Each structure stands twice: as C-alpha cells, then as structure tokens.
Amino acid sequence: MHTTLTEHARCLWGDEYGPTPPCEAREHHWMYFVEELTFADAGAILAMLRELCPHVIDGFLPVSVRNLAYRLILFQRPDDPAMMREASLNLVAHGPSWDDIADDLRARADALDPEGSKPGRGPG
Template sequence: MSDLTRLMSQISVGGVDGGAMGIPAEVQHFIEKLTFADPDDIWDSLQASLAEDWMALPVWARNLAFRLLCLQRPDDAEILGQAGSDLLSFGPDWDEFAEKLMARSEELKTKKQE
C-alpha cells in the first residue's frame, strides 16, 4: 500500500487526531476554493500573498497552489520557474522536482526565443 493510499484511507475513516479530522474550517474552505480556482486567480493570489509576507503562507498551502497552477498552465515558463524556485527554498526533499520544473521553464524560454 502506498503512503498516499494509506493516508487517504486514514482520512476516509476519520483516523486522524484520534478519530477526529482536526482540520480547521478555514483550511477546508481554502482547499475547496483553491481546487476550483481559475489559474489567473491562483497566480494573482500567490503573488499577493508572497509579496505581503514571503514566509507567512504555509509550505503545504503554497506547494498545493503551485502544483495546481502548474497542472493548469504546464507551458508557462514564468510559473514553472517560480514554482521550482519556491520548492528549492523548502527542500531538500523536493529538490528533484524543483530542478525538473526549472529545467522545463528554461526549455520553454529557449523555445520562445527561437
């Protein structure tokens, strides 16, 4: 069983925090809004949040936001580059992913110049 499958199972049966989900309503609302947000809204919100206080947004929230944004805009060099740089700031666990994002960003920039 993969770690993701195990975690999904725990959440499904309420096996977090001694049987309670323990997720604040604000976090649940954020996840729901982010899941269905327009990519422009995600990008603008990330830029505003990170400009206001670069360290204030929890790493899990910024990773999720960047991940959803990259999935919606897989050919946007600026987004991929910033997502990669952001991951490098919180590694080293994610350095491999960060390097792939940054390499893809550079590849797209090179293609655009040709």
C-alpha cells in the first residue's frame, strides 16, 4: 500500500513532474483516498500539495481534492493568514464559482495580518 498521502494521490492521479509509481493496489477506489485525506494532519496535506501542485495551477490533482485539502488545512490552522491567502489563490485559480469565498479568506487573512497583504508578501 501507500506510506504517505502524497504516494496515494500520485498513484491515483499521476504526477505532472514524474512517472506514476508502480502500485499493487491499482483497484482501490478514490474514496479511500478521500477518507485518508479527511483524517490527515495539516503537514501531510501540505506536503502533498507542495509536491504534486507546487505552482498552485499545475498538477493532476482534481480541483475538488485541492479544495477539500485546503479546507481541511484551514480547519486545523484556523488562524493562519498565509494559509488563508494560499487557499484563496487556489480558489481564484480554479474557477469563478468560489470568488466570494476567496475574497472572504483574503479579508480574514488581512484582518489577522495586515502586513502580509502588501505587494511582494505572498498570494492575494
């Protein structure tokens, strides 16, 4: 089986930056991944996003998985303005349907860390 969330995601959806590794459990269903993601800690989720989608708009992870990943990170790190800005950028990059949520995340981040919203200080 898989030893990390990243390996599990790579097995299911591939990796834009490298070959999909061989896997003995190819018949597994993506819902098992969602269960694993649901109970993963923020560090494991971030590691997966950083490795498989290092530039936010790249990678083969489905948008629904990315959105869920950021949502779960924010549940675990509710007062992390940098993470709010990154999640906001992800929402804006993947469709206008979530622009209101992205705006709210940026506003919350700016309220927590006004300095972080200045140009050259990160996403948003």
